Amino acid sequence: MISYPLGLLIYFWMFYYYPIFAHPVFIPQKNGESPDLNTGRTIAFRREFNHVIDYYRGKGGLRQFRYDLIHESVPDDIRPAVLSLMRKTRSTITRMPMKHLGFSIFNEHYSMVRSTSGTIREPSYAGLIRDAGRFVMHPELHDVLDEIGTLIIGHDSIIYGWADFTCSIARSHAPGSDLSREDMIALLHQAVDIPRDVGQVRRLLKRERAGGLRCVWSGREIRGDLNIDHALPYSLWQNNNLWNLLPVSAPVNSRKRDRIPTPGLIDRSAGRIREVWGLYAGNYGSQFYRELFEGLAVGRGGAAERARGTREPGGDVSGDFAVREAEGQSEIGRGDELDPAIGSLKQISAYLIDKRGFPEFDL
Known part of the structure; x- marks a missing residue:
C-alpha cells in the first residue's frame, strides 16, 4: 500500500478554505448552506474555523496563521481553537469524502482510500505531520x-471546478449574486501565495563572505552580487525552508532560473551544500532541523516521502538522521550525518524531472 501523511491534506484544506470563510460576503460551500452558524445548515468545520479567522483578523490573517503553524508559535489564547479546527477538519476528511469515494463503483466504504488512526496533539505543521x-x-x-493524474484532475482543473461549483450554489443561495469565477479562483490561489522571504539567510551569508563564500552549484568563489537560490524553485514549491536557500553567483542563478538541479549536480555539489547547511544549523538550531524534516522528510518517513509517499502500510519508515538536542542546544553532527537529506533532495529532483517533466539544470 502507498501512504502519505494525512496532515498534509488537513494543512492544505485549512489554507484553501480560510480565504473563503474569511470573505466579508458569505460564500456557501454546499447546497443549502446557511450563514446562521447557530441554527442553520453549515459545512462541517466552518464554526471551528470562524473562531480562528476572527482571532487573526487584524493580526495578519492567513499569512500570520500560516507563519504560526510553520514556526510552532500559535499564541496560547488561540491554541485550543486551532487544535479543535485541525481535529474537526481531520474528522470531516475521513468521514465524508474519504469514506464515500468509490462507493458507487465498489459498493463499499473506504474502497479507494482509507486512513490510519491518529490524534493531533500540537497545533502546528509539524504536529499535523507527526500525529494526524x-x-x-x-x-x-x-x-x-x-x-496521468495531472492530466485528469490537475491543480488547475480542481481549482476551476471548485470555483464553478461555488458560483453555482452562490447564485442558488442569493439570486443575483455577483460572485464571479475569477473572484473564486483568486481566493483559492491565496492558499499557495506564500511571500518570498530570504532576508535572514541573506544577512547571514553576507557576514560569511569575508571568509570566502562559494557558489553552491559551480564551486567558484562568489565575487560579485550574492544571489540566494531556491534549490527547488520557489515558483514550484513556494518553499522558504532554510535547507532550500543556497548561495550562488549571479550568472549561475540567471542560468538556473526555475529549473530543477539534476541528481548528478546535487551529488557533485553535496560537500558545499553540507557546508551551508552546517552554517544554518549552527545559527538557527532547531529551526533548521525541523524544516529539514518537514521539507525533506528525513528522520521520520522515507527519503522522498513528500514527493512520492511510502509503500509501507501506515507508520513511518525509520531513517538514520535524527534531530538531537542537549540542554536546549541543537547538536551539530558530522557532515556525513546530512547525507540522508542530500539523498532525499536527489530523489525529489529525479521525481520532478523524470516523472513530472520539469526542466532540469546542470553545469
Whole structure:
C-alpha cells in the first residue's frame, strides 16, 4: 500500500478554505448552506474555523496563521481553537469524502482510500505531520494518478471546478449574486501565495563572505552580487525552508532560473551544500532541523516521502538522521550525518524531472 501523511491534506484544506470563510460576503460551500452558524445548515468545520479567522483578523490573517503553524508559535489564547479546527477538519476528511469515494463503483466504504488512526496533539505543521496519521491507497491507484493524474484532475482543473461549483450554489443561495469565477479562483490561489522571504539567510551569508563564500552549484568563489537560490524553485514549491536557500553567483542563478538541479549536480555539489547547511544549523538550531524534516522528510518517513509517499502500510519508515538536542542546544553532527537529506533532495529532483517533466539544470 502507498501512504502519505494525512496532515498534509488537513494543512492544505485549512489554507484553501480560510480565504473563503474569511470573505466579508458569505460564500456557501454546499447546497443549502446557511450563514446562521447557530441554527442553520453549515459545512462541517466552518464554526471551528470562524473562531480562528476572527482571532487573526487584524493580526495578519492567513499569512500570520500560516507563519504560526510553520514556526510552532500559535499564541496560547488561540491554541485550543486551532487544535479543535485541525481535529474537526481531520474528522470531516475521513468521514465524508474519504469514506464515500468509490462507493458507487465498489459498493463499499473506504474502497479507494482509507486512513490510519491518529490524534493531533500540537497545533502546528509539524504536529499535523507527526500525529494526524496517514492516508493509504492501493499501489495501482497511486501509479495511475502518478502517471496521468495531472492530466485528469490537475491543480488547475480542481481549482476551476471548485470555483464553478461555488458560483453555482452562490447564485442558488442569493439570486443575483455577483460572485464571479475569477473572484473564486483568486481566493483559492491565496492558499499557495506564500511571500518570498530570504532576508535572514541573506544577512547571514553576507557576514560569511569575508571568509570566502562559494557558489553552491559551480564551486567558484562568489565575487560579485550574492544571489540566494531556491534549490527547488520557489515558483514550484513556494518553499522558504532554510535547507532550500543556497548561495550562488549571479550568472549561475540567471542560468538556473526555475529549473530543477539534476541528481548528478546535487551529488557533485553535496560537500558545499553540507557546508551551508552546517552554517544554518549552527545559527538557527532547531529551526533548521525541523524544516529539514518537514521539507525533506528525513528522520521520520522515507527519503522522498513528500514527493512520492511510502509503500509501507501506515507508520513511518525509520531513517538514520535524527534531530538531537542537549540542554536546549541543537547538536551539530558530522557532515556525513546530512547525507540522508542530500539523498532525499536527489530523489525529489529525479521525481520532478523524470516523472513530472520539469526542466532540469546542470553545469
